[in-house]
């Protein structure tokens with residue numbers, strides 16, 4: 518049996534219908550696919566997992582699936598809303614499950630590219646949220662792409678998401694390219 522092709526895993530969004538962070542996450546993954554790399558996504562309500570319990574013997578089915586997807590991924594794109602100036606509990610709890618990769622031969626996200634996207638209602642929380650995402654990526658031994666993306670959700674707020682502002686569109690293309698470039702280098 519041939520090994521399955523490498524994929525980039527998207528994690529993020531909120532449980533809110535019309536979540537801007539999920540929309541931008543899926544847009545990033547679409548651009549990565551355009552570059553010929555497969556993707557998977559665990560977003561929005563699928564991130565509603567039990568609070569991570571260190572040392573617990575059992576994991577829920579969904580949590581175990583997320584851990585397996587992180588383990589087998591070639592890279593990760595994380596998109597979080599800015600909640601009270603930082604990443605949301607939903608996204609952080611999902612990332613806490615990476616602790617179950619601590620004992621792997623290649624622990625956590627060792628050497629993998631990590632694309633970071635922060636969406637907030639205004640600019641102030643985008644910077645702190647993006648900085649936190651990049652700190653988490655470093656802590657997990659991943660390689661944050663040189664470009665992280667800050668999205669002011671106000672720019673996406675009018676009507677259904679059918680198009681992205683040109684600067685976000687261009688940034689997503691760069692992020693996708695940097696994710697794929699790092700895969701090629703590994």
Ligand SMILES: Cc1cc2nc3c(=O)[nH]c(=O)nc-3n(C[C@H](O)[C@H](O)[C@H](O)COP(=O)(O)O)c2cc1C
Pocket residue numbers: 530531532533535536537538539598599600601602603636637638639640641642643670
């Ligand atoms: C609990 C909560 C806290 C928030 N805190 C902030 C904040 O500190 N700064 C900010 O700009 N927006 C804040 N927001 C707004 C969200 O960042 C913004 O609406 C974002 O687009 C939500 O992501 P979503 O569209 O994917 O649901 C907050 C929203 C919620 C629900």
